[in-house]
Amino acid sequence: MAKLLIVYHSQTGNTEQLILAAHRGAAKESDCELRLKRAFDADLADLLWCDGVLFGSPENFGYMCGAIKDFFDRTFYPAEPYELNLPYGLLVSAGNDGSGAIREMDRILCGYPMKKALPDLIAKGEIQQAHLQQAEENGEAFATGLCMGIF
Structure with a gap:
C-alpha cells in the first residue's frame, strides 16, 4: 500500500480548501494510505513514513508561508542521510x-x-470551484501514480 503525506499551512482557509479537495481526490484511491498534517505538526518521521508528499502553502510576500519554511528548516538536514528521493506536488x-x-x-x-x-496548482485570488476541482484531480492522480509505482 502506498503512503501519501499531505503537509500544509493555512491562515485564511484558502489553502486548506485546496488541500482538503486534494485529500478527497487522493482518498478515491483505496490502495493509498493518507496522512494529513499541518506544517507545524509534521516532522522527519512523517517524511520517512511516506512514499510521496503534497505540499500546500499560501503565498506570503511572494514567498512560501513561514510554517512550510519552518517544516523545511526542521527536516532538511536531518533528512539528508536518507536521500529521500520522494515525488512531490505543490x-x-x-x-x-x-x-x-x-x-x-x-x-x-x-x-x-x-x-x-x-x-503546480496555483489558485490566484479567491478560491473558485475550478481550483477545487483541479486540486481534487491532482490528489487523485498523485495517489494513483504512487500506487502504480510510476513516480
Whole structure:
C-alpha cells in the first residue's frame, strides 16, 4: 500500500480548501494510505513514513508561508542521510502570481532530494470551484501514480 503525506499551512482557509479537495481526490484511491498534517505538526518521521508528499502553502510576500519554511528548516538536514528521493506536488493559494512560492519550494525540495511529479496548482485570488476541482484531480492522480509505482 502506498503512503501519501499531505503537509500544509493555512491562515485564511484558502489553502486548506485546496488541500482538503486534494485529500478527497487522493482518498478515491483505496490502495493509498493518507496522512494529513499541518506544517507545524509534521516532522522527519512523517517524511520517512511516506512514499510521496503534497505540499500546500499560501503565498506570503511572494514567498512560501513561514510554517512550510519552518517544516523545511526542521527536516532538511536531518533528512539528508536518507536521500529521500520522494515525488512531490505543490498547491499554492496566491494573491499575486504564486511563482515566487513555487520557485523557492522547488529549490529547497531539490536538495532533499525530491522530484516533482505533478504540475503546480496555483489558485490566484479567491478560491473558485475550478481550483477545487483541479486540486481534487491532482490528489487523485498523485495517489494513483504512487500506487502504480510510476513516480
